[in-house]
Amino acid sequence: MKFTKMQGCGNDYVYVNGITEKVENKKDVVPKLSDRHFGIGGDGVIFINASDKADFEMEMYNADGSRSQMCGNGIRCVGKFVYDKGLTDKKDIAVESFGAVKYLNLTVEDGKVSKVKVDMDEPELTAAKVPVKCDKEQAIMESVEVNGRTYKMTCVSMGNPHAIIFVDEITDDMVWVDGKALEVHPCFPERANIEFVQVIDRNHIKMRVWERGSGETFACGTGSCACVVAGVLNGLTDRNVTVSLLGGDLEIEWKEENNRVYMTGPAVTVFEGEVEI
Numbered sequence: 001m002k003f004t005k006m007q008g009c010g011n012d013y014v015y016v017n018g019i020t021e022k023v024e025n026k027k028d029v030v031p032k033l034s035d036r037h038f039g040i041g042g043d044g045v046i047f048i049n050a051s052d053k054a055d056f057e058m059e060m061y062n063a064d065g066s067r068s069q070m071c072g073n074g075i076r077c078v079g080k081f082v083y084d085k086g087l088t089d090k091k092d093i094a095v096e097s098f099g100a101v102k103y104l105n106l107t108v109e110d111g112k113v114s115k116v117k118v119d120m121d122e123p124e125l126t127a128a129k130v131p132v133k134c135d136k137e138q139a140i141m142e143s144v145e146v147n148g149r150t151y152k153m154t155c156v157s158m159g160n161p162h163a164i165i166f167v168d169e170i171t172d173d174m175v176w177v178d179g180k181a182l183e184v185h186p187c188f189p190e191r192a193n194i195e196f197v198q199v200i201d202r203n204h205i206k207m208r209v210w211e212r213g214s215g216e217t218f219a220c221g222t223g224s225c226a227c228v229v230a231g232v233l234n235g236l237t238d239r240n241v242t243v244s245l246l247g248g249d250l251e252i253e254w255k256e257e258n259n260r261v262y263m264t265g266p267a268v269t270v271f272e273g274e275v276e277i
Contacts, residue, residue: 001277003033004081005040005270008073010218010247012270014040015081018047018059027065029277034063040275043214046074048081054094054101056082062213069098070159072221072250072263076116079104080267083113100159117264120222123229123254124157131161133187140233146181154230158261160212161192162226166236170196170208179210195223197231202238205231207245218247225261228252 001023004015014033016023023029030045032038044062051057058078060068078095082088083106091106103119127134132155134142139155144163153163163182167174179194194210207227209220224243231237232254239254250265 002272002274003040004272005042006077006081006268007247007270008076008219008221008265008267009245009250011071011073011220012042012218013060013071013074013077014042014045015077016045016047017085018049018057023047023277026061027067030061030065031063033275033277040273043211043217044068044071044074046071046078048078051096054096055088055090056093056095058095058097060097062211063215064213066213067098068160068213070100070102070222071097072118072120072158072223072225073219073265074221075102075104075118076221076263076265076267079106079116079118080113080269083108084269098159113267115264115266117262118221120158120225120261120263122259123226123261125155125229125233127155130155130157130192131189132163132192133189144182144185144187146178146185149178151178151182154233155192156226156229158222158225158229160222161188161190162195162223163188163192164195164197164227164230166197166199166230166234168198170198170206175208175210175216179216183210183212193220193223193226195220195227197227199231199236200244202236203240204242204244205237207243209245219245219250221250221263221265224250224252225254225263228254229261
């Protein structure tokens with residue numbers, strides 16, 4: 001099977017042209033390909049397929065083989081993949097992911113895509129639709145207990161569930177111990193991505209993320225969007241924010257006039273090859 005390894009701010013995936021490469025038992029194959037010691041290595045695998053409702057479909061799997069609805073860094077690399085490989089000559093494309101369509105604007109330099117702006121749609125704040133178990137309609141600064149500690153979380157869906165926790169300083173224990181435990185906390189019926197956020201100023205935050213099904217990753221595009229939404233809701237940030245991640249920076253804007261979130265960031269091809277599956 002031919003593949004391309006790509007990354008956006010260090011959030012790396014194995015990309016496969018699902019139009020030409022036919023893969024059976026994806027949920028079994030994905031963990032093997034994602035393994036960083038015995039496989040190609042990555043935060044998961046993304047298959048790029050034909051779509052009846054968009055230019056292409058992004059079929060995304062986490063490193064553990066579970067299906068995921070959306071990945072902001074992943075979808076930027078989908079834009080680069082299809083343009084750089086000549087599958088499209090358009091700089092504005094639509095990509096379907098788990099039934100929802102996102103719209104991408106490609107920045108091309110010397111014939112290759114260098115960065116991508118994605119219309120990430122409107123954030124979902126209704127607790128039951130995130131989903132998170134909560135007595136209130138929205139989970140904003142709700143208390144959650146884990147490992148004997150209590151955090152205040154704000155829950156947002158950007159096509160997948162996020163719990164954002166604002167802290168004075170992010171530590172490894174928060175991410176690796178409490179983040180891991182919170183992913184599978186009973187209040188999240190579909191598990192959740194857990195973001196720990198330090199506010200630098202109203203236009204700059206730092207974030208680390210424990211991703212559902214993958215563990216800590218270098219970046220999370222949907223999580224970055226969710227963090228800015230949570231920052232605005234709690235009066236901590238403005239609507240235009242630079243999100244600094246372990247793997248680089250993303251520019252996030254939550255527009256007041258249409259309630260949509262826009263994410264701009266890099267997309268990079270690392271290497272290509274073939275693998276037996």
